[in-house]
Amino acid sequence: MPHRWLILLALFLTACRKEAPRPAPAIEAYVWQSPARSGVATAIERSRGAVATLHVRAAEMRWTGKTFDTNRAITGSLPTPGCGLVLRIGASASQLEWTPDQIAPVAKVVKELAALGPKEIQCDYDCPQSRLDRYSRLLDSLQTSAGNVPLVPTTLPSWLDEPTFRKLVAKHPGYVLQVHSLQLPKQAGQPVMIFDPSAARSAAKKASALGVPFRIAMATYGCEVWFGSDGKVMEVVSEDTAPLTKAPASRAYALADPTESARLVREWSASPPSGLQAVIWYRLPVEGDRRNWPWVTFQHVIRGEEAAPDLTLESTDHDGTFDLHIVNRGDFPVPLPADAIVTTPVISADGVGAYRLEKRADGMHYLRRDGIWPWLDPGKKIPAGWLRTHEPVSRIDWHFTP
Incomplete structure (x- = not known):
């Protein structure tokens, strides 16, 4: 076999030889x-x-x-x-x-x-x-x-x-x-x-x-x-x-x-x-x-898996008075919202624990207090406050701001 063909064959075999994959750490x-x-x-x-x-x-x-x-x-x-x-x-x-x-x-x-x-x-x-x-x-x-x-x-x-x-x-x-x-x-x-x-x-x-x-x-x-x-x-x-x-x-x-x-x-x-x-x-x-x-x-x-955040405001009705909790239903810790805004009309309301209440034109603002660890672990909840509505409601309307 001509010398140049031996060289080409060697190059071909080298190119075909795959490096063994390294094990995952x-x-x-x-x-x-x-x-x-x-x-x-x-x-x-x-x-x-x-x-x-x-x-x-x-x-x-x-x-x-x-x-x-x-x-x-x-x-x-x-x-x-x-x-x-x-x-x-x-x-x-x-x-x-x-x-x-x-x-x-x-x-x-x-x-x-x-x-x-x-x-x-x-x-x-x-x-x-x-x-x-x-x-x-x-x-x-x-x-x-x-x-x-x-x-x-x-x-x-x-x-x-x-x-x-x-x-x-x-x-x-x-x-x-x-x-x-x-x-x-x-x-x-x-x-x-x-x-x-x-x-x-x-x-x-x-x-x-x-x-x-x-x-x-x-x-x-x-x-x-x-x-x-x-x-x-x-x-x-x-x-x-x-x-x-x-x-x-x-x-x-x-x-x-x-x-x-x-x-x-x-x-x-x-x-x-x-x-x-x-x-x-x-x-x-x-x-x-x-x-x-x-x-x-x-x-x-x-395992290299990401988990989607699932943070919600949970309201529990006690004869027209609702207890509010912020709940983490996901699998990763999530930042506690700086502001939980309730837009449902209320008679009275107040903040509890980690949150204080501020009444504004656009709703009730439950504001996270200073000095609070700002992450909520999976499966955990933290009280935010309570409110009482004008009339019976089936749900509380709310949204978070970071």
């Missing part, structure tokens, strides 16, 4: 809530079959200036077989050089956690971007203490451009790239953001180019930001309860958008970025965790 989740908290054991059990691996917050270490103050959440045994454990090292340690004496108490904790037999230990350290070489020194020592248990660093998208980043992650069985973060405004009145899908796509593309396996951590949570009278941030509330000793002048709110998140999951499932092994969600839904997605929302998102 696995679904994992963090259990950041205390295992002793009510509902956590139920949430862990419910996650079986939907979540491939759980990663449980096991210990937090805070540098006091002289030594580490350690808070252990996991001691005697793993809360669920096959889970990973997470060691959190706060920003208080960010200026440490990580000398052997400074590493020793952290290594001791890692050795004790490794003895419990976790799938892996993640190191979530608030390391300054300019000091990644010190982080690498810490990780090398901690891996020795962990023995055969893999040690996995948590990293930030901004680190990807650092020359030392690849060295930091290449020695370990992959890394976690945290694409969610709370972006605080400088002044009250400016937006608060937790998750930017465009930035997440960009970070995944950069990570893929490094050729080191990675997982992406995404958000399920929301937060409340408090501002003082000077307009500056005074507190961030991301858990169930807020501090009772402080009173903000104003507040702002943020919640990871489940619709945008579902779109990204669907996109990555259909065409996974090279090297992306899993999406880890922070945090596993637990009943009563009100600044977090509920389970039904989480289920949709991890």
Whole structure:
């Protein structure tokens, strides 16, 4: 066969050879809530079959200036077989050089956690971007203490451009790239953001180019930001309860958008970025965790499914007096309307709870009060007020404004 035909045949066979499709990223989740908290054991059990691996917050270490103050959440045994454990090292340690004496108490904790037999230990350290070489020194020592248990660093998208980043992650069985973060405004009145899908796509593309396996951590949570009278941030509330000793002048709110998140999951499932092994969600839904997605929302998102909003005003007739509730009949959290306008003629009316009443020419305006968490979870309802009509009516006419 002439030489040129051999070349053409080789080119033809190469063109016909299809690249094997990459598997969709696995679904994992963090259990950041205390295992002793009510509902956590139920949430862990419910996650079986939907979540491939759980990663449980096991210990937090805070540098006091002289030594580490350690808070252990996991001691005697793993809360669920096959889970990973997470060691959190706060920003208080960010200026440490990580000398052997400074590493020793952290290594001791890692050795004790490794003895419990976790799938892996993640190191979530608030390391300054300019000091990644010190982080690498810490990780090398901690891996020795962990023995055969893999040690996995948590990293930030901004680190990807650092020359030392690849060295930091290449020695370990992959890394976690945290694409969610709370972006605080400088002044009250400016937006608060937790998750930017465009930035997440960009970070995944950069990570893929490094050729080191990675997982992406995404958000399920929301937060409340408090501002003082000077307009500056005074507190961030991301858990169930807020501090009772402080009173903000104003507040702002943020919640990871489940619709945008579902779109990204669907996109990555259909065409996974090279090297992306899993999406880890922070945090596993637990009943009563009100600044977090509920389970039904989480289920949709991890399957890449969007859910249409279904928000309505429900009126219950009690002998001509109607109780009004705003009800979420959909599967995603929805923003509470700023204004529920009732146009049915009434004799009397008033707002209740989260809403106050303002009478205007075009109807009764039930206005959302300041300081109210502005999302309503699926299947939940919130009282808005009551009204009494001039005569018996079969329905109340209303509409919402955002």
